[in-house]
Each structure stands twice: as C-alpha cells, then as structure tokens.
Amino acid sequence: MPPRRDFTNDNNGTGENVEQRREHMEATLARIVGTLGTLTDVVGNNRQPNPAMDLRAFIKGTREMVFKGTEGPVGAEKWLMDIKKEFAAMLVPAANKIRFATYLLREGANYWWESVQRNTDTTNLTWAQFERLFLDNYFPPPARAAKYEEFLHLSQGDMTVLELDMKFHELEHYGEHLVNTPELRARKLEGCLKYGIRDKIVAFSMVLMRRFESCHSRLLLLSTTCKICRNNFSFSL
Numbered sequence: 001m002p003p004r005r006d007f008t009n010d011n012n013g014t015g016e017n018v019e020q021r022r023e024h025m026e027a028t029l030a031r032i033v034g035t036l037g038t039l040t041d042v043v044g045n046n047r048q049p050n051p052a053m054d055l056r057a058f059i060k061g062t063r064e065m066v067f068k069g070t071e072g073p074v075g076a077e078k079w080l081m082d083i084k085k086e087f088a089a090m091l092v093p094a095a096n097k098i099r100f101a102t103y104l105l106r107e108g109a110n111y112w113w114e115s116v117q118r119n120t121d122t123t124n125l126t127w128a129q130f131e132r133l134f135l136d137n138y139f140p141p142p143a144r145a146a147k148y149e150e151f152l153h154l155s156q157g158d159m160t161v162l163e164l165d166m167k168f169h170e171l172e173h174y175g176e177h178l179v180n181t182p183e184l185r186a187r188k189l190e191g192c193l194k195y196g197i198r199d200k201i202v203a204f205s206m207v208l209m210r211r212f213e214s215c216h217s218r219l220l221l222l223s224t225t226c227k228i229c230r231n232n233f234s235f236s237l
Contacts, residue, residue, distance in 0.1 A: 054092070058100050062086055067110035069138065074147075076138035097127040108212065110138060147174040156194050164192055 054148040067079045083101050092100060099183060102113050116133060151171035156164045168189055172179050
C-alpha cells in the first residue's frame with residue numbers, strides 16, 4: 001500500500017508560493033507604475049516651453065528690430081505690427097509677448113517702459129493692454145486723427161495709379177468704417193483718381209470691365225490694355 005501524502009505540508013507550501021508570487025507581482029507593478037510616472041514627467045517637461053531658450057531664439061530672429069522711441073508715430077505703429085508678425089510666425093505664447101517685446105526697447109523707449117513699471121502694476125498686464133499703453137504714448141489720438149484726415153482727403157495728385165494704390169493700402173486702416181464693404185472701397189479708391197483718369201475708367205468699365213469686381217482690377221487691366229494698344233491716353237499709369 002503506497003504511503004499517504006501529507007496534504008497539510010503541500011497546502012502550506014502552495015500557500016507560501018502564492019503569497020510570494022503575489023508579492024513579486026505587486027513589486028513588479030509598482031516598478032512599472034513608477035517608470036510610467038517618470039516617463040510622464042519627462043514628456044510633460046519637454047512640452048513646457050523653456051523661457052530662456054525661447055527668448056534666445058526670438059532675439060536671434062529679431063536682433064535688428066529694436067525700438068528707441070524716436071521713430072515717430074508711423075514708425076512706432078510699424079514696429080508694433082512687425083513684432084506681432086514675428087510673434088505669429090514663431091508661435092510665441094501670450095505669456096511671453098510683453099517680455100519679448102520690451103527686451104527690444106532701447107534708449108528713450110526703455111526709459112518709458114521702466115516708468116510704466118514704476119507707476120503701474122504690470123504683473124498681470126495682458127498683451128492687448130500693453131498695445132494700448134504703447135500706442136497711447138507713441139501713436140496718440142491726435143496722430144491717428146491726422147492719419148484719418150490724410151486718408152479721408154487722399155487724392156492721386158502727381159502719383160501714378162499704382163503709387164496711389166499702395167498709399168491707399170497704407171492708410172485705409174485709419175478709416176476702416178469708410179471702406180468696410182467692397183463697394184465703398186472701390187468708390188473711395190475711384191474718388192481718389194484724377195478726373196481725367198476717372199472718366200476713362202468709367203467709360204472703359206462700361207465696355208470691357210463689367211466682370212471685374214474691384215477698382216484695382218479694372219485699373220490694372222486698363223494699364224495693360226493701354227500699353228498693348230499704344231493708345232494716346234494723356235495720363236500716367
């Protein structure tokens with residue numbers, strides 16, 4: 001008769017093995033969780049912008065774009081527009097815009113910004129608020145009003161049509177409400193032309209240019225047609 005097995009000892013051994021395996025699995029899971037946590041931190045840190053690196057990259061691309069405060073109202077507005085263009089191209093976050101822009105201020109402009117910081121809490125200043133402060137100081141309402149008047153009374157004078165078109169583009173944002181539809185814009189541009197040119201534009205549009213929506217398209221077509229036909233129109237395009 002075969003000897004009887006001692007199930008008590010087997011059960012104890014099995015229980016110990018199960019407990020050991022459970023502890024081993026828990027330890028392994030803990031290591032995995034810890035590793036995943038570390039990886040998450042690394043990825044998160046890599047996604048966070050490095051202000052120092054970002055500023056160096058911005059300076060590298062804008063080193064010639066300093067503003068001294070002596071550029072005049074139009075120069076100040078142009079500088080601000082150029083900086084905003086750089087912000088958009090380099091994907092500069094909103095939180096960095098003021099710091100980056102003010103780094104480029106020099107001489108009188110830098111003194112102005114230091115004065116603003118002394119007299120105003122700029123801790124939570126937004127970029128839109130900075131723009132208003134900057135323009136109020138360097139492109140104040142009287143200067144803007146003068147530009148509006150210049151656009152309001154714009155006329156061709158001695159300019160060619162293409163020169164007039166460029167001047168129109170330069171000034172139109174000062175009187176946006178005057179040209180806020182294609183019809184108003186075309187009418188305003190046509191009103192800037194010399195009478196002789198305007199009459200010929202109207203006559204030409206009745207014959208050839210009905211399909212062109214913008215005055216600029218009509219003017220360019222007229223210019224090309226005049227050169228091709230070598231007609232004797234007595235005005236400069």
